Amino acid sequence: MIPFRAPVDDILFSLEHVARADRLPDWDAALVREVIGQFGRFAETAIAPLDAVGDAQGCRLDQGRVRLPDGFAETYRAYTEQGWPGLALPEAHGGQGMSEPVLAAVSEIFSGACHALQMVAALVPGAARTLLGFGTPQQQALWLPRLASGTWLATMALTEPGAGSDLGAIRTRAVPDGDGWRISGEKIFISGGDQDLSEGILHLVLARTGVPGEGTRGLSLFLVPSQDESGQRAPVTVARLEEKMGLHASPTCQLVFEGAPAELVGAPGEGLRAMFTMMNHARLDVALQGVAHAARAGAIATAYAAERRQGRDAQSGAPLAIAAHEDVRRMLETAEALALGGRALCHLAAVALARGDAPDLVGFLTPVCKVFCTEAGVTAADLGIQVLGGYGYLSEYRVEQTLRDARVTMIYEGTNGIHALALVTRQLRGGGPEAFEAFVAASGGGEDLAEGLALWRAARARVLASSCPAALAHPFMQLTAGLAYLAAWQRIIAVADRSSDPTRLERAAARVRGSVPVALRGWAALVT
Numbered sequence: 377m378i379p380f381r382a383p384v385d386d387i388l389f390s391l392e393h394v395a396r397a398d399r400l401p402d403w404d405a406a407l408v409r410e411v412i413g414q415f416g417r418f419a420e421t422a423i424a425p426l427d428a429v430g431d432a433q434g435c436r437l438d439q440g441r442v443r444l445p446d447g448f449a450e451t452y453r454a455y456t457e458q459g460w461p462g463l464a465l466p467e468a469h470g471g472q473g474m475s476e477p478v479l480a481a482v483s484e485i486f487s488g489a490c491h492a493l494q495m496v497a498a499l500v501p502g503a504a505r506t507l508l509g510f511g512t513p514q515q516q517a518l519w520l521p522r523l524a525s526g527t528w529l530a531t532m533a534l535t536e537p538g539a540g541s542d543l544g545a546i547r548t549r550a551v552p553d554g555d556g557w558r559i560s561g562e563k564i565f566i567s568g569g570d571q572d573l574s575e576g577i578l579h580l581v582l583a584r585t586g587v588p589g590e591g592t593r594g595l596s597l598f599l600v601p602s603q604d605e606s607g608q609r610a611p612v613t614v615a616r617l618e619e620k621m622g623l624h625a626s627p628t629c630q631l632v633f634e635g636a637p638a639e640l641v642g643a644p645g646e647g648l649r650a651m652f653t654m655m656n657h658a659r660l661d662v663a664l665q666g667v668a669h670a671a672r673a674g675a676i677a678t679a680y681a682a683e684r685r686q687g688r689d690a691q692s693g694a695p696l697a698i699a700a701h702e703d704v705r706r707m708l709e710t711a712e713a714l715a716l717g718g719r720a721l722c723h724l725a726a727v728a729l730a731r732g733d734a735p736d737l738v739g740f741l742t743p744v745c746k747v748f749c750t751e752a753g754v755t756a757a758d759l760g761i762q763v764l765g766g767y768g769y770l771s772e773y774r775v776e777q778t779l780r781d782a783r784v785t786m787i788y789e790g791t792n793g794i795h796a797l798a799l800v801t802r803q804l805r806g807g808g809p810e811a812f813e814a815f816v817a818a819s820g821g822g823e824d825l826a827e828g829l830a831l832w833r834a835a836r837a838r839v840l841a842s843s844c845p846a847a848l849a850h851p852f853m854q855l856t857a858g859l860a861y862l863a864a865w866q867r868i869i870a871v872a873d874r875s876s877d878p879t880r881l882e883r884a885a886a887r888v889r890g891s892v893p894v895a896l897r898g899w900a901a902l903v904t
Contacts, residue, residue: 377774378679380424382416382485383671385876386716393871394864395723397477400730411463411474412481418458419489422451427490430625431777435571437617442570442627448493452573456526461497465504469520476730477723483661484719488668491781492625496529496568502657503530503580506597510642510650515599519578529574532654533563533581533600533631541794543582543595543648550583550598550638557638559583559600562615562630565788569629570602570614577602579612581633582651585644597647598638610636622780655789656742660725662789663745666753667718669782673753673760674711676775680764681708698763706887707759713865713884714752720864721745724815737815740808741860743795748857750785750792757782796853800845804836812856819863820870824893828859831900838904851902858896862888 388409391397398405426447433445455461464479465471479501486494500523507516522528539545548561559581563569570577579600586594603609616630642650681699689696698704725741728734757779761768768775786792803809816829832855839845839852865888872881 377428377772378676380420380427380489380672381675382419382488383675383715384413384416384485386671387412387481387484387719389875390716390720390723390868391477391481391727393874394720394867395477395727397475397723397727397730400475400477400727402475408478408481411478412485415460415482416485418454418460419485422454423486423493424489426451426493426625427777428774430490430492431622431774432624434624435617435627437614440614441572442614442617442629443572444496444627445625448625449573451493452497452526455497461500461526462524464501465520465524466508469504469516470524471504471520477726480660480664480722480726484664484668484671484722487665488672490625491665491668492623494665495623495626496571496573497526498661499530499532499568499654499658500526502532502654502661503578505657506580506641506650506653509653510597510646515639515641519599522576523578527574528576528578529568529571530578530580531566531568532651532658533566533569533579534651535565536561536563541791546582546584546595548581548583548633550585550596550640553637557598557640558635559598559633559638560635562632564630565618566629566631567626567788569627569631571627579631580641580651580654581638582647583638585647593645595647596644597641597650599641600633600636600638604637612636620784622777622783656739659742659746659789660722660729662785663718663722663742663749666749666751666782666785667715667722669753669778669785670711670715670718670749670756673757673775673778674708674715676773676778677711677760677763678708680767680773704763707763709884709887710891711756711759712880713888714756716868716881716884717861717864717888718745718749718752720868721860722749724864724867734811736807737811740803740812741815743790743798743803744853744857744860746789747792747795747853748861750782751857753782753785754779792853793850796849797846799853799856800839800849804840809836812860816859816863819866822866824889825859825862825866828862828893828896831896831904832856832859835900835903848903851899855896855899855903858892858899862892862896865892 430445436443462471463474467473504523550557550559581598581600582595584594585596611634613632614629615632618628681704682697684698685695686698687696722745725745729738760775767773835855839848869885872878875881
């Protein structure tokens with residue numbers, strides 16, 4: 377097994393020099409470096425050792441309650457004692473008030489160390505942002521300190537049997553009950569739906585308050601605490617604990633709400649608007665999960681390829697590390713380029729989100745980041761397995777676990793196909809496309825980028841003129857994501873001399889220049 381090492385230097389280079397987070401008004405470079413470095417050390421020593429244990433043991437359902445694998449509760453306790461749950465929550469509510477880019481850095485490291493545990497904890501920032509945007513002052517005062525302290529965790533309860541991507545088909549009902557509400561229904565695929573880490577769980581539940589047939593207009597958002605103030609558990613039952621391909625230590629639950637007490641968040645009928653606040657945060661977080669898997673797979677493969685000997689040097693006759701073979705070098709550099717470029721793309725979106733002055737760009741880039749980076753994570757993991765050969769297929773080096781864990785990122789928080797469909801049917805109108813064009817144009821010169829932007833503009837016109845844009849959704853998303861990736865790499869190349877290893881970046885950049893423009897022409901041809 378090759379130990380996990382947090383890519384702190386790569387993250388800091390990307391944040392400070394590529395995404396220019398140092399331009400944020402509250403950016404304290406020394407403090408940020410200390411925070412990210414400290415979490416990296418905690419992840420390496422306390423979180424990462426849980427990953428193999430969690431994968432082997434998985435979760436279990438014991439008398440209606442979910443139990444996580446050995447060591448998870450103790451590590452989560454240390455995580456809360458160090459204050460990490462409240463990293464990006466407001467200081468007025470017990471948090472530390474750090475910015476979105478710092479949270480992005482910590483989230484990536486957390487995912488690389490143990491994606492399963494990160495999933496249980498990762499919904500807190502999105503839940504907090506939803507409460508800040510739509511909750512009452514009383515709800516904020518009660519729940520934000522509990523989320524910031526880690527004594528409570530959060531879930532996002534949307535999906536139902538037959539109502540996944542089509543949220544308008546939700547059947548879970550909310551009915552008035554005195555000053556509150558009661559919720560009845562069934563939710564599936566609920567990450568962290570139950571666990572033995574936190575004192576309580578705050579379920580954010582999308583339920584129907586309107587009449588059937590109203591679609592998403594009849595949906596409202598509710599807070600459903602797992603227990604009341606006296607500790608009495610709410611009528612929320614774990615009906616099933618899912619067995620999954622990967623993320624064995626992340627409890628994915630089927631929950632049954634049987635008249636559970638609930639509080640309305642925001643206005644009746646505006647639940648989807650409120651929930652999208654949480655979902656949009658989650659989508660950028662999922663993109664970073666893909667980056668984390670790409671980086672981890674690349675690190676395992678690079679370490680292995682430097683030690684594994686096969687063949688001899690033609691001149692000296694000395695044994696040759698497989699990293700010197702061209703096909704292995706191709707795979708290593710591709711995986712590394714995917715991680716570096718995907719990270720930069722996410723950081724550019726995160727910094728724009730923190731600035732708050734480019735909402736059209738953030739709205740356009742977020743699903744593109746989600747699609748590109750999750751596919752990058754799966755691709756890099758697959759390449760890692762190939763580099764290790766037979767050992768990659770075994771569990772010893774755990775790159776096969778990386779592939780298993782990464783695969784679901786292309787499915788949850790909106791399947792990649794749904795995001796591609798939304799791009800061609802909704803997002804090509806309004807300010808998003810113009811903001812994206814400006815983003816690409818501002819990434820620097822170069823014939824490849826100029827050609828890519830021209831191809832994209834022609835493809836966009838073809839999509840807008842099409843009577844069936846859905847048929848063009850996949851190639852147009854791939855073209856858009858590839859162009860965004862190329863733009864991110866252009867920005868990396870421009871500041872490569874500020875990294876600790878410019879030669880490494882130049883090798884990866886050469887791989888990008890040699891493959892991405894060709895791919896863009898191919899995707900554009902499928903659209904136009």
